[in-house]
Amino acid sequence: MLVKKSQGHIAVDTQVLPHAIYVTTAGTTGCSSAVRMVNNAKENLSGVKDILVDAGYTGRNFAMQIKDIIGATVEVIKR
Template identity: 45%
Template sequence: MIVDAQSVKTTDLTKNSGYDGGKKISGIKRHMAVDINGLPQAILVTRANVSDRSGALAMLSLASQNLELVQHVMVDGGYTGNDFADQMKLILNAKTTVAKRNELHMFTVLPQRWIIERSWSWLDKCRRLWKNCERALNSSLQMVVLAFLKMFLKDTRQVLRLSSKLYSRTNSIGCQENCPSQ
């Protein structure tokens, strides 16, 4: 499992916004844990002034019953520290690995880290999620969930179309003795 956070700007209408001093963004922060396929396993939306570590621990403690089988968690440099690793061991009973950046500060693709970055880019394609316009944090969380559901339904529809084409092609060839439809 891979854990990361994303800071998002908010409009003037929102009540629950904070200031992320590291990224200099006034808004909210989305914390997300994804599996190896980039599918979300836990999501939490907080004010931007919540640290990555405390937001990730809160998110994983809320979803710990659904994450019992997780054995390994990969995080980036914002989650360093023995306290964080110890808390992760208590919450999930999982080993924590910190992905190190290149010392030369040049762009390199870190193994496995691109998976969560791909998930963030999926969310960035949704117009409602470029900037947070929701007044409540729960509404913002539900918009993230709806964006992932829309994406999954679109993929499922494409898989069903492909399987129906394959099924019609096999029926036109003719069914053999071991065909399950007889």
């Protein structure tokens, strides 16, 4: 039996309530998967104004894609 590794992305609000979940194979980049998750759940995320992400989601292209899809700004949280 072949078992592929997977990774998950989850969008939660400030009360940690989930609004979008997206699971991909482990070989997929985090940014592209997160963009697909936001695009698939854009109705649920239409009221979102700011998205906080960790350092794995940096990049102007990522932030611009999120802005284009739901109009939200992306802020990278540093530890």
